Amino acid sequence: MSLEQSIKLAVESLGAKLYDIVTTKEHDRNIFRVLVTAEGGISLDKCAEISRMISPILDVDEPMNGEYILEVSSPGIERKLKNKDHFKASIGEKVKIKNFATEVFKGELICADNEKIVVKTEFGEDEITYDNILAAATYYEW
The missing domain is CATH 2.30.30.100 (SH3 type barrels.)
Structure with missing residues (x-):
């Protein structure tokens, strides 16, 4: 199972949907951004819950050479359409x-x-x- 599939399963187990995973660099820091959606919107509490759920997955299958900051958020009003x-x-x-x-x-x-x-x-x-x-x-x- 790929890292993306593992994250997708974890996100869905908490009643949300995986929208996208974006890796980027901001101010010399690697950012591993997990964008999620849910019916009626996504709350800050839900983002924190998802973050706690996927952190152990990332500890095992480290992205970005292991040096990154995990961000879980909604894709926002203005978002990229990829698929x-x-x-x-x-x-x-x-x-x-x-x-x-x-x-x-x-x-x-x-x-x-x-x-x-x-x-x-x-x-x-x-x-x-x-x-x-x-x-x-x-x-x-x-």
């Missing part, structure tokens, strides 16, 4: 999509299936296949 489930869960939200031709599509995600997404922009509806998406994220207009 089909992310897109399907974001239908009705505002998204910004960049394709490999570096065109940017900004608008409401109105459809997401196993092959493609449809974004309603100010110019009409654009169909984009997953294999043509370079980067995607939700955004919030303040």
